[in-house]
Amino acid sequence: MLEIRELHKSYPIGGSSLHVLKGINLSVKDGEMVAIMGSSGSGKSTLLNIIGMLDEADSGEYILDDLPIKDLTEKKAAVYRNKFLGFIFQSFNLINYKTALENVALPLYYQGVNRKERQQQAMFHLGKVGLTDWAKHLPKELSGGQNQRVAIARALAANPKLLLADEPTGALDTKTSYEIMEFIQQLNDEGKTILMVTHEEDIANMCKRIVRLRDGVIMEDKKVTQVRAEHYV
């Protein structure tokens, strides 16, 4: 699914520069569910954003689904993001003046799907996260957990191959976190490849593989036995 070799990234700070990623090598296959861990500031989000084409690496190779991702025009990047990737953010990033349904339908709008079709598909995905009854509500009328479920439905709407989640449970309490993880595990069961950044060991253990970052390199990369979230809910 994706292949990363000798990836480097630094940020300029004042006169000097901060070397955040110092040669990352990572390979993820279809259907994997990977947790990226590491202390704060270790570069987890940076890595995820590069994978998501929201940011660019300084050097190194990145191949997504046999496509080398290099020097993309913003237009191409937008099309790839739209086709291949679904994003789930810690702070949900829903558009506050759009209803749950409209938010979920937005990626489909950019795919050029017609209105009626969009509404139907969006409704279907909202149903999958159990929010059919909340379709007409604005984000501010929903709880954090509900908002994150809307965000998941939105990430799914465009039927992406790869789901990227940056601390999807970071803003939620334990119980709600497990509910969200249950959805994400279901998606993985259905064949979606998932990459998620997390701080919490219990969340990481609900994935199938844990990658640990430290000082800009991968310090540990191991398969784990997945803990099913439904046991905790």
Add this chain to the structure above:
Amino acid sequence: MIKFLLEKDTWQEVFDSLSKNKLRSILTMVGVWWGILLLISLLGSSRGIENNFNRMFENYATNSLFLSGGNTSMPFKGYQEGRKIKLNLDDAKKIKENVEGVEYVLPSHQLQITLSRKSLSASFIGKGEFPFNDVLAKKDLLWGRYINQTDIDEHKKVIVISEDVYKQLFEKDENPIGKIVYGENLGFTVIGVYKVVNFGGPQIDVDIPFTTSQQIFGRGNTIDWMTITGYENFDINQIDADVKLLLKNIHSIHPDDNRGLFGFNLGDRFDQITGFLTGMQFLTWFVGIATLIAGVFAIGGILLISVKERTKEIGVRRALGATPFLIKRQIIIESIAISLIAGFLGIISGGLILMLVNKTLGIGEDAFMRNPSVSIAIVFFALLIVITLGTLIGLIPAFKATSVKPIDALREE
């Protein structure tokens, strides 16, 4: 592109974005609306004032001049200075015959006359006139008629009075036509009432037939004023100079003596007023455009406040697959839609204000302005400015949010 403009989705997005960010939309619209409203009502009002002047002018032959004898200020050909110059009917004839470009020479007497009626009486300045005066300086008659040839031929004791005289001697709404007023121990029959328009010189409140004043006041051949008009293609200033030269010659006035003859040239006055009107128009445009620009800058300010919020939203949209082109197109359409709506509201309310102004200030004889209005071209021009500026300013967040990496747009809090 056309297809895109016809799609319901496009407008749904615009409508959502505008209606769900109400404060931003309303503030933006208020800025544009106010600018357009001000421009239209100012331009319309100044047009109304101009129309009013034009209406006053249209009754006057603009290439005319007025002349009377003065007192000499230089000794000449054996005459002492301080001599009083009296013009006469022969002068009028000679001017007509000798000065090139002169179309008419109209002599008149100036009179001081005390009019009384019942227990009321007051003193006025009047003129002994020919009917033709009504052609050169058309009287705005509120009642009756002006002096005619029969009045002249038969030396009739008829009188045309100004609105002021009427107000002083008559009851409100009383019909003065055919009533008698007394002056110089004689009874004059009122034949008309006019409205005074004065461009210089003493205000004339009473007109009687020239021949009548000649007789009553024993004027013989002498006259006080001459109204001289030139043919259309002759320069009134040249005629002015030629006439004065001729009269100075006839009356033995020193060529450099500017006091011997007194006169003013209506052409000059019109130029002054036209200049004033042009100045007013210019000022209006200046104020209007400045207001529009201020309005658009206000919009800019409001949009900038929402840029951060917008930038983040745009980051989210980009993460979901919106290309920079789609984003910019959306924002431009939004800007145009909002400017257009506000612009139309501005035009409509500006028009309403002009109607109101017309109702309150533009009605009646004393109206300060007439038919205040703006041309379609001006309206379109104003709309164009607003749309252009509105679009450019709408592009600020669009360019800001699409020129950075999506992650930086997403990071805005």
